[in-house]
Amino acid sequence: MSWFEFVLQQLITGLTNGLIIALVALGYTMVYGIIELINFAHGDLVMLGAFLALTLIGACHLEGSPWLGLGLMLIAVPVFCAAVNWTVDRVAYRPIRHAPKLTALVSAIGVSFIFMNIGLFWGGAPMAVFGGGAAAASPKDVPDLIGHTNLLGSGSLVQITVKDALVALVTIPLMVALTWFVRRTRIGTAMRATAQNPMAARLMGIDVDRVIGATFIIGGALAGMAAVVQSLYYNTISFQMGYRIGLDAFTAAVLGGIGNLPGAVLGSIVIGLVRAFSDGYGATQWTNALVFLVLILVLVFRPSGILGAHVREKV
Amino acid sequence: MSDVLLELDGVCAGYGPIEVLKGVGLRVDRGEIVTLIGANGAGKTTLLMCCSGLVRPTGGTLRFDGADIARTPAHDIVRAGLAQVPEGRRIFPRLSVLENLRLGAFTRSNQAEIAADLDKAFALFPILAERRHQAGGTLSGGEQQMLAIARALMCRPTLLLMDEPSMGVAPLLVQRIFAAITALNREGLSILLVEQNANLALATAHRGYVMETGTIALSGPTADLMHNEQVRACYLGAR
Ligand SMILES: Nc1ncnc2c1ncn2[C@@H]1O[C@H](COP(=O)(O)OP(=O)(O)O)[C@@H](O)[C@H]1O
Ligand SMILES: [Mg+2]
Numbered sequence: 001m002s003w004f005e006f007v008l009q010q011l012i013t014g015l016t017n018g019l020i021i022a023l024v025a026l027g028y029t030m031v032y033g034i035i036e037l038i039n040f041a042h043g044d045l046v047m048l049g050a051f052l053a054l055t056l057i058g059a060c061h062l063e064g065s066p067w068l069g070l071g072l073m074l075i076a077v078p079v080f081c082a083a084v085n086w087t088v089d090r091v092a093y094r095p096i097r098h099a100p101k102l103t104a105l106v107s108a109i110g111v112s113f114i115f116m117n118i119g120l121f122w123g124g125a126p127m128a129v130f131g132g133g134a135a136a137a138s139p140k141d142v143p144d145l146i147g148h149t150n151l152l153g154s155g156s157l158v159q160i161t162v163k164d165a166l167v168a169l170v171t172i173p174l175m176v177a178l179t180w181f182v183r184r185t186r187i188g189t190a191m192r193a194t195a196q197n198p199m200a201a202r203l204m205g206i207d208v209d210r211v212i213g214a215t216f217i218i219g220g221a222l223a224g225m226a227a228v229v230q231s232l233y234y235n236t237i238s239f240q241m242g243y244r245i246g247l248d249a250f251t252a253a254v255l256g257g258i259g260n261l262p263g264a265v266l267g268s269i270v271i272g273l274v275r276a277f278s279d280g281y282g283a284t285q286w287t288n289a290l291v292f293l294v295l296i297l298v299l300v301f302r303p304s305g306i307l308g309a310h311v312r313e314k315v
Numbered sequence: 316m317s318d319v320l321l322e323l324d325g326v327c328a329g330y331g332p333i334e335v336l337k338g339v340g341l342r343v344d345r346g347e348i349v350t351l352i353g354a355n356g357a358g359k360t361t362l363l364m365c366c367s368g369l370v371r372p373t374g375g376t377l378r379f380d381g382a383d384i385a386r387t388p389a390h391d392i393v394r395a396g397l398a399q400v401p402e403g404r405r406i407f408p409r410l411s412v413l414e415n416l417r418l419g420a421f422t423r424s425n426q427a428e429i430a431a432d433l434d435k436a437f438a439l440f441p442i443l444a445e446r447r448h449q450a451g452g453t454l455s456g457g458e459q460q461m462l463a464i465a466r467a468l469m470c471r472p473t474l475l476l477m478d479e480p481s482m483g484v485a486p487l488l489v490q491r492i493f494a495a496i497t498a499l500n501r502e503g504l505s506i507l508l509v510e511q512n513a514n515l516a517l518a519t520a521h522r523g524y525v526m527e528t529g530t531i532a533l534s535g536p537t538a539d540l541m542h543n544e545q546v547r548a549c550y551l552g553a554r
Pocket of ligand 2: 478
């Protein structure tokens with residue numbers, strides 16, 4: 001593999017990974033933007049979504065009809081994650097909305113533990129796909145539904161696989177749709193208004209609790225999409241996977257400027273690329289350190305992130 | 316349809332253990348401009364927040380347009396026709412002037428009517444039309460105040476609460492804003508005006524209330540208040 005092919009390959013891998021992280025980072029950043037809560041449970045929500053995806057594959061025998069299966073998962077899992085996320089806000093965050101910020105943070109950490117334990121229990125389910133029983137805690141293999149045919153032809157050393165294409169085909173339209181939704185619709189504008197000044201939003205007649213609920217629904221749905229894509233891309237899931245993906249997504253959101261949607265995508269892609277190049281050079285043990293080094297360097301020069309808010313409110 | 320639009324009786328409210336309003340009575344009739352003056356920290360903003368449903372009264376009654384609104388959600392109070400121009404304006408800084416105005420009409424759905432009201436807002440404050448695509452946060456203090464007023468009008472209120480509209484606004488623009496307040500009232504809008512500048516407030520309003528640490532100390536037609544010794548000494552800077 002030539003130098004050029006190597007770089008190209010890492011770019012492709014990095015972009016794909018970055019796009020998956022971005023779906024999670026968007027949910028993180030939207031919730032932070034609107035209620036200033038670091039939703040620690042968000043990564044674990046992706047994990048629950050992944051467990052549902054694997055359950056569907058096992059229960060509905062989706063290996064036989066991969067495209068139908070993919071369609072089913074891309075509907076059922078986001079709906080499930082959206083419902084769970086909305087419920088979490090309703091029972092764990094909304095009742096303490098006016099308490100100090102730290103209270104909600106502790107609540108979020110609690111939800112994260114509950115999710116992980118549900119995942120552990122779920123992984124012990126007596127199903128062939130889970131291994132069941134004693135294997136509850138072990139990582140689960142996700143069947144390779146869509147294969148990894150190289151779209152550049154089997155002779156090419158650089159690989160753009162069907163999976164890479166799937167990631168791009170799912171994530172990019174979602175990001176475009178989200179941008180449109182937030183910029184152009186009534187509820188999207190209400191979300192931006194609530195994020196900028198919740199009291200003024202209420203004086204406009206906006207039901208702020210509903211807007212926050214909608215934010216959790218959208219963030220949850222994106223997490224569900226990420227769960228499906230991630231499971232099919234890496235073909236392995238575990239009840240602890242939420243920690244890693246949550247950390248990546250949160251770092252990406254901070255890197256891009258927390259609360260900023262394009263920032264979350266940009267931060268995710270930067271992190272995906274840093275990871276891909278670090279891993280590509282065989283420096284796997286340094287990858288995490290490198291990601292945080294980049295984060296620190298960016299924050300030193302731009303404390304509010306790459307695209308963090310620059311318009312200052314005049315008083 | 317009765318003449319009384321807003322009626323507070325014995326309203327108590329505060330923040331946790333801090334009691335701010337200690338039994339406030341106040342009334343705004345249809346078509347009136349009523350002013351509420353008082354020293355900093357007297358509780359004027361808290362009173363307006365009670366009316367808008369953002370601070371819950373712990374006692375007393377609060378009626379708007381014949382209905383008890385003491386427990387009504389804030390967004391439903393706006394729907395009922397009570398809007399507020401809050402202290403410090405609270406413009407959405409990263410939304411455009413146009414988006415700010417459209418949010419004012421959040422409770423409405425008739426697009427043709429909203430468009431007509433936008434034109435009215437631009438006629439009232441032409442500078443907003445010039446700046447319509449600019450971010451709200453980039454406007455000057457006076458321009459933001461005009462935007463806040465225009466935005467509140469976009470829900471077609473019957474009663475407008477205004478909290479210190481002259482604060483942080485250049486004198487020339489203060490005149491423009493108070494001329495607009497008078498004009499809006501002539502068109503039938505009822506207004507409850509909280510103001511630091513007591514001279515201006517008493518000159519603009521029909522009736523007034525003087526608030527001292529959570530209670531109403533004095534009230535009456537503004538013509539009377541203007542000649543009251545106590546008011547002259549404490550609020551009008553006379554000796
Ligand atoms: N959010 C709040 N939390 C606690 N105390 C408050 C809050 N807002 C106002 N206060 C207190 O309530 C009192 C009345 O404040 P306010 O209603 O803003 O008075 P005014 O508008 O007349 O200046 C003040 O002593 C102020 O410190
Ligand atoms: Mg005040």
